[in-house]
Amino acid sequence: MNFETDVTESIQRTGDIISIRFARPAEFDYSPGQFIFVTVGSGDGEVTKHLSISSSPTEGFLEVTKRLTGHPFANALAALKEGDKVRLRGPFGKFTLAGDAGEHKKIGMLSGGIGISPLRSMIKYACDKMLDTDIVLFYSNRHEESIAFKKEFEDLTRKFPKFNVANTVTMPAPSWKGITGRISADMIQKYMPDYLDRVFYISGPTRMVDSLLSLLKEMRIPEEQIKKEFFPGYD
Ligand SMILES: Cc1cc2nc3c(=O)[nH]c(=O)nc-3n(C[C@H](O)[C@H](O)[C@H](O)COP(=O)(O)OP(=O)(O)OC[C@H]3O[C@@H](n4cnc5c(N)ncnc54)[C@H](O)[C@@H]3O)c2cc1C
Structure with missing residues (x-):
């Protein structure tokens, strides 16, 4: 799925780690552990990177968590405020807890x-x-x-x-x-x-x-x- 959504919250997790939350479209489903491509505007145009989804499918929002590196993508992410638009594409990846019952004991x-x-x-x-x-x-x-x-x-x-x-x-x-x-x-x-x-x-x-x-x-x-x-x- 390729879609545009709104930033709802930015959370400082540690000195150099932030989480950004987005509105989750009703039709967007994913498995815990998957990643999405996040596209944000930076000074030089748009930048797209892989980011794991740190929220759980049981939560009503979508969240990514990024280490701040001082590079353009990280800076653009850190500057996002409530109501800003971002483009997301996904979900992708097989690093997951598969199945509702959990795959492993x-x-x-x-x-x-x-x-x-x-x-x-x-x-x-x-x-x-x-x-x-x-x-x-x-x-x-x-x-x-x-x-x-x-x-x-x-x-x-x-x-x-x-x-x-x-x-x-x-x-x-x-x-x-x-x-x-x-x-x-x-x-x-x-x-x-x-x-x-x-x-x-x-x-x-x-x-x-x-x-x-x-x-x-x-x-x-x-x-x-x-x-x-x-x-x-x-x-
Ligand atoms: C499946 C997957 C999931 C991921 N999930 C997460 C996640 O949940 N959270 C997270 O923070 N990251 C995650 N990553 C990593 C993320 O996608 C980025 O690669 C990482 O965050 C670095 O991005 P950056 O923009 O901060 O730094 P970058 O600007 O990409 O810098 C990364 C490195 O490249 C060098 N570099 C930058 N520009 C140049 C250049 N022009 N020439 C030469 N070298 C250069 C830098 O010095 C640095 O060493 C994930 C990656 C994958 C593949």
Whole structure:
């Protein structure tokens, strides 16, 4: 579907991550985890980029979440205000939680920074639909303040026993009491002992996804148990 829609809200998630919400046409349907092409006007004309949909199909709006890079597309997105028009085309992609009943009984999600965007869609969907799917999210960020959707995920873990989040911080402040360091085999074994039974969803900047794929290979997770989404443009 190719359509024009209105911006309804802009939300600052962290120092360099924003979410933009759009009016969702009644006929626009998508699977949690899919992406759309977003076209915005910048100083040099129009720019189009892939962005994952961070909202869940259970929500009445459409949302994308973007890391601000200071480049023309990111700047144009950051400048959008309520009532502005954008063009969207989609949905596309197979990095999804397929089926209303959820495809897998046990999922391990590995992500960092902006890679959270399609995973947020899947997590919100699984919780809203109360799917019989156990999800553990490992989410790595430099600082506590860089954790997007932190409060929302904490609230969801309290409401939905089948969802758990392990935030890890690589450059912790002395006040950080949680897990530290990059996502590692030790961390996965400790916080997700049944990891061999899980289907893994990995999403993030290309280099991070590559290194997590190597990690899962070392941990003997079969390739058919791994789904991945690469975000180029950040390495
Ligand atoms: C399936 C998919 C889903 C995605 N989902 C998301 C998402 O949910 N959120 C998100 O933030 N991103 C997402 N991305 C990545 C997104 O599409 C962009 O690639 C990324 O955000 C960078 O865009 P930018 O405009 O900010 O930076 P760009 O301007 O594209 O810069 C990216 C890189 O290119 C270099 N560069 C820029 N212009 C030039 C030039 N003229 N010559 C040489 N080098 C140049 C820059 O230095 C930088 O290293 C997704 C990508 C894919 C493929």
